[in-house]
Amino acid sequence: MSLLVIGSVAFDAIDTPFGSTGKIVGGAASYIALATSLLYDRVGLVAVVGEDFDFEFIETLKSRGVDTSGLQVKQGEKSFFWHGKYHMDMNSRDTLVTELNVLGTFDPLIPEHLRKPDYVMLGNLSPEVQIKTLERLEHRPKLVMMDTMNFWMDIALPQLQQVLKMVDVLTINDEEARQLSGEHSLVKAARIIQAMGPSTVIIKKGEHGALLFGEGQIFFCPALPLEDVFDPTGAGDTFAGGFAGYIASTGSTSFEAMKKGILFGSCLASFCVEKFGTERIAGITMEDVNTRLKEFHKLIHLD
Ligand code: AMP
16 A cells, blocks of 8 residues: 655745744645655655755655655756745735746656555646646556645636546635635535535635535534644645545545544644744654644543
8 A cells, every 4th residue: 555645845935924934845745745654654755846955855754754756856947936925814825926947847757666556645736737647647546635726726727627527535725615616605615526526525724624525424623723823834735644644544435534534634734833834744753643632632522
């Protein structure tokens, strides 16, 4: 069994009401790989960076057991760069800069030994690259999970609709679910998105938790109430990685397993926001995760 992760590995710059970072490591697949590799030990990464990237971060991924042989390094080119600015409430943000750089011409070359994964997590990337990735696999994985964002709805909607037909689970935030479905009610939005392809839709609502929509079933998991949120960047990807890592570790794709999956996703995302960038999620252990799961249990348990 194995889990293939694809997505952006990038530089970010983040402005929050509490401070700004310079260029730091970010990218959807960076957060996903850090989260999945805590819960599951057969994770492979396919991504691209420029020669300017911080390669110490790749060593961190390797030390967590991530197979990085599918990471391409483009000499003479720059890594993907994203600059975001959070509003006072820390729930909403504006994208100030998106420089695709190496992502603009990314051809996802998958090493032979990674072409038969049981699980795939398509992180935020151009839908065209997400489709190519699935087409290059040697068999249909047991479960294909995918994340996306408004950027791709704005510039590549037909391709996004095409990849949606190929996936089983979509993780998406509330604002984006509304944009994609054209429906304000999240229950109706989920139903409309399910009709576009994925039988399971997970709507992430930031500090207000996450909703899981299966076939005829709904489940809700709160986010852990935290006194301080420093940087929500990557929380959605960390959530998706926690979900994917849990599902891969159990081998079950039942609704019951997915309920626990969103609990693990929420748990890992609660760490992510405690420091800027990937720092916190890169520094935790399974012991930290288990301690925090107990807090979740207290939060949601009724006799
Ligand atoms: P999240 O906060 O979970 O929505 O994810 C933030 C991460 O997404 C950042 O680390 C960015 O590098 C990455 N990102 C932002 N825009 C894009 C994009 N258009 N394509 C791929 N990754 C992106």
